[in-house]
Amino acid sequence: ETGVTQTPRHLVMGMTNKKSLKCEQHLGHNAMYWYKQSAKKPLELMFVYNFKEQTENNSVPSRFSPECPNSSHLFLHLHTLQPEDSALYLCASSSGGADTGELFFGEGSRLTVL
């Protein structure tokens, strides 16, 4: 148990569906991240939020829409995805602020797009 919880753990969706991934951290951290991990590829940083402000958008397609309503919650809204978007989506948190320290990861949401 890392203190970062992701739901759902598994999601299957069609290309026309709209779904959301949720991440919640109970560590009192101020920075939250979305990473994408595809088979045989390195982890790709998607978004970074620091004190609820988005500080990084790594050229992610607009069919992925992040939302950070507070420092404890992070969502990834999914719309009109493609089969190549199938991957493990990992949420992480860190203390944020002036130090890029240790990241605490959730167990991931395994997404399959049909």
Place this chain on the structure above:
Amino acid sequence: SQQGEEDPQALSIQEGENATMNCSYKTSINNLQWYRQNSGRGLVHLILIRSNEREKHSGRLRVTLDTSKKSSSLLITASRAADTASYFCATDAGYGGATNKLIFGTGTLLAVQP
């Protein structure tokens, strides 16, 4: 690109042997971190070494950092079957200041045979 690259991509050893993994990166860093990932799970932080440090120990782990060569190594001593996992290095792309932006390498898949 800041992305690190681990070497080797895969490593198979016997229990009790030492395992050494290397990481190279391309730009100046604030710190470098090593993570471990069991198959299909989230990443777990192992150790963080700052740019002004050369060596760090944690239990059976020893990490070195050579900023002149832009490289790091992770040594696991007296390996156990439970050490079987993928190991990733990650760099903070800050230049003397933190960015809250960790970029991960390609990973080394370690298999420890009992």
